Amino acid sequence: MQKNPDVFDSYALDANNVSEKKRHAIEAIRLFKKGKPAAKIIEGLEDIASPGEKIFILRHWIKSFPESPDNHLLVEYVLDLAIKTTDYSANASFYSDVISCFSYMPCGDDAYEIYRKVYFQLPNIKKLGPTVSYVEVLLRIGEYEASLGIDEHSEENILEYILNEIEDKSVALAALCLMGTRINKGSSCVERLVEAKESIFSVVISGTAEQCEVLKEALDYESKFDFLNALNWSKRLNTSYRRSESLSQVISSHLESFEDFDELGVDAICAEIRGVSINHHRDKCIDALLQALLKKSSLSKNEFKNVKKLALRTKNIPMRCNFSARLLDISHSLGLHLEQQELALKDNLSKSWDALDSDCQKIDHAFKIASCLSDYDLQLSDEYIQRARSLRQEATITNENVLNAFVSSVDLQIRAFYFLVKNKSDEAQDLEELLDSICAIPSLSIKARALSRLVSVFQKSGRNKDSRRVVQSYINPLLDSLGEEYTTLYGVCAYHLSPVIFTDNQVSLERILERVKYADTYVYDAILGFCIDYIRRDCLLGDPFNPVKNHDFSLVYADIEAALSLVRRMQNDYSIYFQLSKLSKDVSSSKKKRLLSNAQYEDVKGFFARSDEYFSPNDRGVSHEGYKVCAHAVRLSIEETKQSEGWLGLVSRARLIPNQSDRAYVLGCIAELAPASLQGVHSYQKDLFEEAFRAIESIPSFYDKLSRLEDLATKAKGYNKDFAKRCLKQAFSISAAEDTEDRIKSRLSLIDAAYGIDEDFPDTLSVVYNDDPARKELLEKNIARKKRNETERKQFNPGSADISKHSHSDKYADLAWQLLGNLNASNHGPIKSSRFYSYLKGVGFYDHEKMYPLLSYYIHLLGEKYEGRAKAQRYLKPVYDVLKGNSISFSRIYNFEAVRRHSAPSSPSSKSIVVNVGEYDKALSFASEWVSGLNGYEILVFDPYFEVGDLLFLGRAVNKDPDFKIRILTTIAQKLKWHAGASTDIADSISEFWKDNISTESMPDIEILFAGAESLGWGLPIHDRWWLAEDSGISIGTSLNGLGKSLSRMAVMDANDTAEIEQRLEGFLSKKQKVFNDKRVRYESVTV
Structure with a gap:
């Protein structure tokens, strides 16, 4: 808003960024633009009744426009209002924001009057905190006092206060780093400040665990004062993950704050970013670097090359797409004239866009790419707009909300199917119908999750034959379609699918794990942990599971052996210890229930006796042997x-x-x-x-103290509740010292922990705020809300609860999901009610996101209540049929077909098919059947993205028949790509490819016409793909190289449709189309 107040309406009023209470207050700011007189602003606030909302508006107005000449009127007004309002806790952050205009105010009576008001509040501000904001207030006051010749709050005195009075060393360090950004580098206390920072930093990292959170504020300030030192500090944190996160924060913060690279240089920045080991943290740095480069006036070609190489290393396909577009923008805006690199970036951009996970993503990114490039490459920008438009016409689901609603419907269908299978009430066609619905999901990651849940239905019901069929016919091809490169999409799919793959065949998981292990050890350990959870929990994969503390998992020897084999593979010390700790309780429970023989128990004990071997030395974890x-x-x-x-x-x-x-x-x-x-x-x-x-x-650090005290209370409550309460009381006392966002979250967590020990215990904790009525009242409200939520949870009755009144909130949706977790973990009371009419009627008022957990709970209630084949048929089958009908409705409304994935080819009478991931042969069979029914031997192929490798599909479709004459119309842009990657001319490349890959005998006559409009980057304004013959044709929803890699549709066209397409292409086929968008159209042809 400071840079451009006119855009305030567009993004500062984002409803997600402010609470409901404040939203209409912010609306009032629309009445005021920068430069509005203070009197008019105050007058405009008269209609707002709440003093708190007035304070909120004025506080942020002053902070946003500190240079406004009559701000003293606003400051006086808001200070008086804050002092008079007893239910408003005017803390140090408030005063720091309000007097941010001090440095712009001329010395005079007005400024002095404000100074005196704040000065007399300093003891109260100090007590309320936050301490770092209090130091900022002192620094602002000190600057003003210096202009008056007063040294009460001099830099030396403030430094003394920080070093001698702030008990929390992480807060003291943040205050020192803030002070470093505010004082003159020639100040007499700079040297002492630097020494103090280093000393306290050493104390903090030698005594804390959650070092990223503990040091976050200090590192943010230090990155603005001494970037190199902030980098050095980040590299000294206790684990590689925290080092990576901290480096990402420091580099990003520095790049966002500075418009030049004089301190380090672009190449050195790139080298530091390469040292960030965690993929998504590194991507955050690259994103900030590209944003900063747009502000530079120049960039060497070698620097650009280094940045490009770094950016395209990302494993995140959407980010790769984003980075490619922004690199093109940077190259154009800085006038680098790197034609070959720009051509490679355009190719990378196109491939990355093609590899995006869903049509929704592709459309969204196409418009973002177009916006990014619109100022410097209008041709390419228009091409991606056209791609988005074409995809909107071709795609089945182009809206993310619709996609999520459809996926929720399918998942509910899977849940109902689970209980049919458990009770042996399913029919053969039920599975086929479910597979039809799942295969229609136009997202590989979401499809992977749905398939994994379907397989878990069979695995948790002992139907191994059916589970194996889905794994082999659907899941394995899906993973194979993702190629050899590790990407975040592969990691997500592997995470969802690994538990069911491991359960089906433990050896099959090895191939997946090897690829993930060397790319991201944290995802690797997360996959192993997910597999262990699946072994331990008797519920659908991915379902919530809320057990009692001493839940009986009842694992047999084979389960324990499988879980321990996964622990043995883990890379990170904490993951190993965490899983061993859980499994040890399972082993003890299984022994007590005599699920383990003596020999088996001794074998398991032997595994734990060898556990030291699994903690191999590495630089990822802590340096000591704690775990x-x-x-x-x-x-x-x-x-x-x-x-x-x-x-x-x-x-x-x-x-x-x-x-x-x-x-x-x-x-x-x-x-x-x-x-x-x-x-x-x-x-x-x-x-x-x-x-x-x-x-x-x-x-x-108090932050670490709070965390450790809460953890110790949790560990001790089974041993001694009084000791656990003592820990929590101490934690509450510490939390009262600051009023930061972190402390507020800690207090809420502590309330939960206190409630878990004794339901009446939280009521005794508010005494720590007896000297601050506003904060005490807030804490008491938090405690009361927690108790009210617990009461509602216990009293929740689906047969009578009037949930429709809360359809605007997440209240009952969240509660239903918690109760579903209780049901899964046998931590749920008996289901007595059989009347769910009011429940279902109330659910009808919710949107699909909130309705999904409510219906999930409802279906699970029915499944748990009505066991046995006859009851399942009576109560569950109708529910399943309704959900199946819902999926069919989606199919009809959004024009996608549910296609059974049989291995047999489609019948000749098929007019259209949907080609799913891994169904290359199905697409080939469809095309071959169309070719075999032709009357003649001439085919026109139009594909703007045709590649030499596509001849393999084409040659097989015509059965390698040399009598065919094949004409191919594609773009000049494709020809340029062919030239870039070929060592011979195009005709020779085609001949060699045919002989090496298709047939060594005679080949058909092939003529390729390349056409391209200069205004479209030598592309064409048509993005569809067709094969045309004399009186028939087929349309193909993707390029030939994309068949079997993503969801697409192939359809036979009749003579009329074929003639209409030929008419659209005639201008290019006859070469009569000479101009497009006032730019020439070029033609070249090759005959083989």
Whole structure:
């Protein structure tokens, strides 16, 4: 808004960025433009009754336009209003924003009066915090005092306050870094400031765990003051993931703040970005770099080449599409004249766009690409607009909301089918109908999830033959269609599909894991963890699962063995320990239920005894052996040993961990697993919990303290509730020291934890805010809301609840999803009601996103209540039929056909087919049958994206018959690509390709006509694909090289349609079309 106040209406009023309470208040700002007199602004606020909303508007107005000449009137007004409004907590952030105009105000009575008002509020501002904002207030006050010759809040005094009075060292560091951005680099305290920053930074990283969150604010300020030092700090964090996240934050923040690269240079920035190891963090940096390059006045060709190479490394196809377009924009805007590189970028852009996951994505990105290129390459911009328009005509679903609604409908169909299968009430055609619906989903990632859930229906019901069929015929081809390159799309599909693939055949998962492992170890571990969860949970894959703390998973030996084999493959220490901890409880439970023989139990114990071997040294995790110690504690708990030597040895190792936060965590883990007493040590567990509590007190960051105290309370509540309450009381006391967004989230989490210990306990916590009525009232409201939500959850009755009144909120949708998780985990009360009429009637008022969890819960209730074949037929089959009818309605409305994926070719009478992923042979059979029914031997192929490799499909379709005469009309742009990639001329390339790939015998006569309009980048204004003969034709929904790689349609055209198409192409076929958009049309031909 500061750069362009006229665009305020378009993006500052984004409803997603402000609360409902504030939205109509922001609307009032539309009345005021930059330069509006303060008196008029105040007059315009008279119609707003709420003082809080007036304060909100004025605060942000002053901050946005601090240079306005009569801002002193607004500041005086809002300060008086804040002081008079008892239910408004005017904290340091408020005062910092309001006096941001101080440096623009002339010294005089008005400025002095404002200074005095703020000065007298300083004790209260200090108490309320946030502390960093309080320091900012001191710095603004200090600047004003300096102009008056007052040194009460001098830079030296502020530095003393930060170093000696701020207890939270991460906050002190952020305050120092903020101060660094505000003081003159020639100031006498700069040297001391720099030394203090380094000293406190060392204290923080040696004593905290969640270092990205702890250091986020400090690094943001430091990136603006000393970029190189901020980079150095980021590289010293405790894990590779946090280092990557921190580097991404620092680099992005720096690039967004500065318009030049004098400090480091473009090539050096690129080198730093390459050091960001996590893909999506690196992409964030590249995005910021490309944005910054548009502000530069010049860029060397070598620098551009380095940036291009870096950007196109991304594994994210939408980002690759975005980056390619923006690189073209940069090349044009800076006048680099790199024709070959621009040609390669256009090719990469086209391929990336083709590889996008859904038609919705393609249309959205086509318009974004067109917008990006419109200023410098109107031809290419128009081409992508035309692509979007053509796709809107061809595609089945072009709206993301419609796609999500259809997918929700299919998923509900799968859930109903699950209960039919469980009760042996399904029929043969049910599976075929479901596959039809799933195959119509025009998104590979969403289709992968739906297929995985369908397979889990059979696997969780013991129907392995059906599950194997879907895996082999649908899932394996889908993964194969994604090619050899690892992309984020492949990672998402692999994540959804791996659990059912592993369950079907453990060896089959190896191929998937190898590709993911070397590209992204975090996705790799997430896949393994998802597979383990699927083994442990008796529910549909991907369903919510909310068990009680000591849920009985009842795993047999084969389940435990499979899960432990997955743990053995994991790469990250925390993942290994986390899974071992969960599985150890499962093993103990299975032993008690006698699901394991003695021999099996001893074998499992042997795995845990060897767990040290799975923690291999690497630079991804923490440098100490904390997680290995925790895993050792898990081993001792499995062995049920009470010998003091093993447990005391673990504690000794834990005490050697240099990081205070990690030491406290490990001690807490040991305490949770340890026996209450050992030989000769009667209060062993109690003493350990106390030691962990003391270790937390030494953590230098309050953020980490809060996290560790809540975790310790959770671990201890089964051992001693009073100790757990003590931990939470201490945490609440700490949270009261600041009023930042992080602290507010922490307080809400602490309320949840307190409620989990004792439902009345949260009521006692508001005393920590007795000296601040506004904040105390807010906390009490949070506690009351939590209690009200819990009461509603317990009293929720689908047979009587009037949910229609809340269709505007997520209230009941969220509640239904939680209850579904309870149902899945056998953590749900008995289903007594049989009357769901009011429930279903109320659901009808919801949109599809909120209706989906409500209906999911409803179907699951029916499935759990009506068990047995007869009841399933009576109560579940009608529901399934209704959902099937819904999918059919989608098909009719949006003109896509559900096609059964049989291996047999389509019958000659088929007029059209839908070609799904992996159905190349089906498309070829369809084309071959059309060719075999022709009366003559001439075919015209129109494909603006025809490639030499497409001859393979064409040659097979005509059965390699040399009597055919084939004419191909494509674009000059394609010819340029052929030349770029060929070492011989086009005719020779075609002949060689035919002989090497199709047939060594005589080949048909082939004539290729290349046509292109200069105004379209040597492309053509038609983007469809047709094969035309004398009295018939076929339309193809994608280029030949795309068949079997994405959803597409092929259809036979009658004589009239064929003649109409020929008429559209006649101008180009006869070469009579000489001009398009006032630019010439060029023709070239090749005969083979």
